[in-house]
Amino acid sequence: MPKKETFQDLSLPALKGEQELWRWLYTELRAAILGGRLKPGARLPSTRSLAKQYSLSRGTVIAAFDQLLSEGYIRTQVSSGTYVAPIMPGQWLQANRRRSTLKVPASKATLSKRARAMIHGIDLLAPSHSVGKAFRSYEPAIDLFPVELWSRVASRVLRHAPRSLYGHGAAGGYQPLRRAIAEYIGGARGVRCVPEQIIVTSGAQQALDLAARFLLDPGDHVWMEDPGYSGTTQTLRAAGAKIIPVPVDQDGFDVKAARKLSPKARMAYVTPANQFPLGVTMSADRRLELLNWAASIGAWIVEDDYDGEYRYHGRPVAALQSLDHSGSVIYIGTFTKMLFNALRLGFMVVPERLANAFEAARSFVDRHPPTLDQAILAEFITEGHFGLHVRKMRQTYLERLSVLKEAAQKHLDGLLTIEDAAAGMRTIGWLPAGASDKLASKQASMLGLEVSALSAFALKKTQKPGLILGFAGCTPHELRRGVSVLSTDLRGSR
Known part of the structure; x- marks a missing residue:
């Protein structure tokens, strides 16, 4: 004689709207369990019985049961049936919290020394809720950015982009963008490089972080402009460097003072075209003196050229990198100050002997920069829109x-x-x-x-x-x- 099923009548409400059948059944069963109409340990009807009762396919019922099972609301027993779980997921979490509060002491785990150094004194920039607020110093003229032109370029790129651009990108950056950057900064800033020397980054800040982390060891001395960019100061501290403040006068970074303070420093950070925040330009004599010092002792120079093109009297001063014949300069640029802040794309130009190493370093940080954004920017540059803007x-x-x-x-x-x-x-x-x-x-x-x-x-x-x-x-x-x-x-x- 066939085994007769015994279970509580569910009396589920009728389906409303255009909800999928399995989701309706899952939702109603879950509500019955959470509402107490189905008690912990109660046996549920078989999938065949439920399917017959509510005129559903058995596959629909199985899909609803599978979802309830995966979320911990029901349990199955071989050759016995399906039952409401004795403890609901929410009850388990609540009970676990009570046990944790009563018996387990609070964790004493702390941030690393590096993390504490990294976040010390950082003031987070709030998201923009307005544009062009006086006297915001880190924002370009977003009100004048050619949004419609950018949108047309972006639309065209996205329509014709090969499917490969939706896959994994190159760690060093999208090759057409690297070529476009190399050509542009060669003409506009005098930077001497080939595309393979360019590493595309998520803004200048990431470039600074890469330079600090992969060129410095803890305790290395770094010459830092005083006053200077606080983002660099924080990055150097996070890398464990010993910062040597170097005064800035009307001729820019004082190299002679720096050599007296720490003649064997490992790195110098400078903003020679437009010193931040004083706005002075490093003189030619000091540029050559800095380059000779770096070449003579094997030190690095990080040149941050974040807004060097915006010069209002005469032509922009050529980059320090254009005078570098020893391969000592790491040149950093960004598009956030040239176009708009939300475009988190910048770049660094490294000596050829470091190109492979920094490509690997870039991959270590976050695999690769966003390829589609790079493709749009590459078109924007090569079509001449960037230079005109x-x-x-x-x-x-x-x-x-x-x-x-x-x-x-x-x-x-x-x-x-x-x-x-x-x-x-x-x-x-x-x-x-x-x-x-x-x-x-x-x-x-x-x-x-x-x-x-x-x-x-x-x-x-x-x-x-x-x-x-x-x-x-x-x-x-x-x-x-x-x-x-x-x-x-x-x-x-x-």
């Missing part, structure tokens, strides 16, 4: 700098002296002697302005009080508004 922005930024200076002369006379920037996307407003730039920066921030205190970028040398004011990404209207607000702030703090 840079030339337009050079003129626009000069006009915006003039607006800032005129507004400051009208509203900030005696409160802030604006430096006539020769290059770049930002300038310095000098405060009167004895003023606190950190206090002025804090008060300005409370009024909705984005200004940085110059002293925040000093490592050792005491700087005159000043505020770093970005102008490139701000419309003329926003610059005038920012000057008006800043005037109120500075007059009130007197």
